[in-house]
Amino acid sequence: MPDHQNDRDQPFVRTVMDVPRIQIIGITGIPEIGSGDPLADIILRAARVQGTPLESGDVLVVTQKVVSKAEGRVVDVTSIEPSAFASRIAGPSGRDPRLVELVIRESRSIVRMDVERGIIITETAHGFVCANAGIDTSNVPGDGLVCLLPEDPDRSARTIRSRLQADLPDSPPAVVISDTFGRAWRDGHVNFAIGVAGMDPIVDYRGTADAHGYVLKVTAIAVADELASAAELVLAKADKVPVAIVRGYRYPPGPGGAAGLLRDRSTDLFR
């Protein structure tokens, strides 16, 4: 007979017959989100309405755009006065200098530029390295409106999780805020975690034994990024499904913080 108490104490030990199984459930029926909307309440309700209420042990993955909209991080580009620098680097590619100005304002350093192709890879104020400081022009209703990243996505994640705690007081779901970024060396975008609450973003297997009794030396897995990528598989790009539940993944509990996913500048060979 399996010892369930023991299972709980040792989350990474499985018996042979225990089939690991995770579900990813998209949450439908979430309306267009506006500034000040109670996002966590809307998500909780939509999950209940579709018959998949949130449970303890879930990870709730929320895409950046609905978080930014709820937090009022929408800017009218036509209100922006571009600097001379923004105008100069926008010129060769014909990009909108006001949008380039916004990109610069949201960044703390420029990592790479290709002015001919209109590519600007920056480090955002939070420390994320991505194109255009994560500013997004799609799925924002209204001409000229663009969406900035949340000011503090970890705080956004914690705020959502606090509201979930009202419904699930003993063990509210972990929360991951996700966004779609490009990568070095590889084509296509994938979803990354930009805000994390209630779980460690990285599981460190260093020091654990492999199947042959040897100690694993280097494998630290960025599980928060993998959860964001997994959730993307059920998210509709057309933004009708901006939130997903990952159910059955035994995440490492912890305070969270997406900073744990950022490589230290001094050890990064690709700055």
Next chain:
Amino acid sequence: MPDHQNDRDQPFVRTVMDVPRIQIIGITGIPEIGSGDPLADIILRAARVQGTPLESGDVLVVTQKVVSKAEGRVVDVTSIEPSAFASRIAGPSGRDPRLVELVIRESRSIVRMDVERGIIITETAHGFVCANAGIDTSNVPGDGLVCLLPEDPDRSARTIRSRLQADLPDSPPAVVISDTFGRAWRDGHVNFAIGVAGMDPIVDYRGTADAHGYVLKVTAIAVADELASAAELVLAKADKVPVAIVRGYRYPPGPGGAAGLLRDRSTDLFR
């Protein structure tokens, strides 16, 4: 009444009440794999034994290491004669010069080196940019044995898929070979697709309309990488669960090929 025929023709259109749901199922009971073992047969059998036989529409994600072992891509480091260059760059960090020699032999260019810290990021013969040419020293039974990447992971994926086709002739599952790599800018490793068969590795949303009727300009999603990351969440690092089924994801059928995930050198700002 839903029009199911229409649903099949338009895989990305969902009705409001249709809850998107994906399952990730780890396959347990796979024994230690040796050179020449019929990997696909072993996987098919293990999936049946645990009560989750493969189905049409599944994506089968297989970790590189069992593929490499089945293909005999295991090398005894003690048999390698290091070149003068390998010995020189191994010196400052105290790494094994024979292992460094193997890394160089498996690479077509060195992208970054930090000899003090013993870090070598190369482009492999296949075009993947990763540390140590993807050579892995963990989970290989026997002192001095290390595991190279498959010679042609796309061929490995196609070979596995052909065997699945014997059981599911009309529509065999898509196959993704995955491996764990580090990333620029971010700490921790995640799983990437290094071999793909039966599906397009990227879904291109360019030209489709967003929720507000605007046309999405740039979003191409590397779904094969996201599937690899999703599968990693059920894989036990100790290698007892080296294979997973992703069920319920409507992937874009296609011939496959991980080359579609590799950014062209000439447009890559991080070489």
